[in-house]
Amino acid sequence: MKRIWKRIAIAVSAVVAVVGAYVGSGAAGGTPIQDAAGGALSASSTAIAPDGPAFSIWSVVYVGLIAYAVRQFFRTADDERHERLFVPAVLSLLLNAAWILSVQFGFLWASEPVIVALLGVLVWAFAVLRRTRPSGTVEAVVTDGTFGLYLGWVCVATAANTAAVLTAAGFRGFGFGQDVWGVVVAAVAGLVGVLLAIWGGGRLAPTAALSWGLAWVAVGRLDGSLVSVPTAVAAVVAIAAVVVVTLAVRTRTGWVGSRRPAARVS
Template sequence: MDQTPAKNDTLRQIVVAASALAAIIGSFIGSGAAGGTQIQNASNGALSADSTLIAPGGPAFSIWSVIYLGLVTYAVWQFLPKQKTEHRHRLLGYPVAASLLLNAAWILSVQFDLLPLSVPIIAVLLAVLAYIFVLILRHRPTNTVDAIITDGTMGLYLGWVCVATAANISAVLVAAGFNGFGLNPNAWAVFVLAVAAAVGVALAIYGKGRLAPAASLGWGLAWVAVARFSGELLSTPAAIAALVGAIVVVAFTLIIRLRTVTTSAR
């Protein structure tokens, strides 16, 4: 395998760093700090904590601070000499950059009241993150620091976007006047939350107990439960489904993780 530095490596590093900067600027705009509208208030509040039965409570979005910190750290980490020619980072660089640009594009779509456009953007973002997850599993980290910065950050990113995708699609459908084909909204909410939990279980199985995706997905589901138990839009069935989903995802992941570690130690 060629470990000789090339112009393509430098270009990749610069693209990742520039994309991270674009994502940070996008998050700054999305926070309302630049004079714009906060995401939860944009598009007539379609993405607020009480817009749909699937929406997480406001504090859930604080996880973005951790994810952005991890992404910025990764942008710096991949600039170090060893990562410049590391095959793993050669594979991950452009997909990570794509995820960062899609993140910024999603924020802009909501800011400019293009809510329907946010759905295909976040769907592609989810697909890119799933691809990154596959690459991470196929190409192991070189050391513990790489595992924390790269695997940990991308895992948190993936798990949270799973929850965000479900909430985003639900918000767009509600804003468009979708009535659920006449079915009870609580039944739809329970179904969607069950699917989200099933995705978390699938990630645990495929990832052999990777903790980061389960942590952020479980976090998101838990805050859906909080919002439905105590927010303005109350729903006991949705709250229970979200809470059970969070517990199942985290517990299942821990069980698989323990089995994986035990097997490896033999």
């Protein structure tokens, strides 16, 4: 019975996250998230803000999360891998909705601890998944793929949100311009991507999502009201570094995870 309630909790949390996304998109008649909080999260708000189309990745993530929630009802009762994933999965879904609501209601300052907590929870989920191997292709795509994309994108989103919150609070970068801070943040995002690639054994999903976000940062800095060529170049270099390291790690290890059977979490 306890396992059944856990599966229901995941399903309900997924619905809450999707409804929150629907409201946040402005489809329900509200303000689109990029226009909420005085436009603090718009594509031209800071040098590290991704251009608008970048956010379409949320559609892929939400479809994956719904698929993950549905799949929970068909897994075996002794699947300890998913038992360990339960808490971070539910927390990530609820924090996702909380972040959207905090921005929609104009509490931009509150969105920062929420998205930082979301990032931490997704790192926790990633740690659970990397310790064991998926039982098959469906598991690899639905669970590992979804949470990998989720983590990679939230890395970029956290950087953009932090920059937006600081800018809205009146932070002027200690006298350094947007170009300098854009380059620094893009470099940090690239470093995070490299570390994830090494730690995760060359998993593709986090790299794909993080690269997607940085690519749209580059596009936004080359075209729009806030042009910053140095930031665009730094973002492209960061993408190249993350992709190269991911492929190198994957090649060096032969991605042993794809050859190794699923293991129980001790």
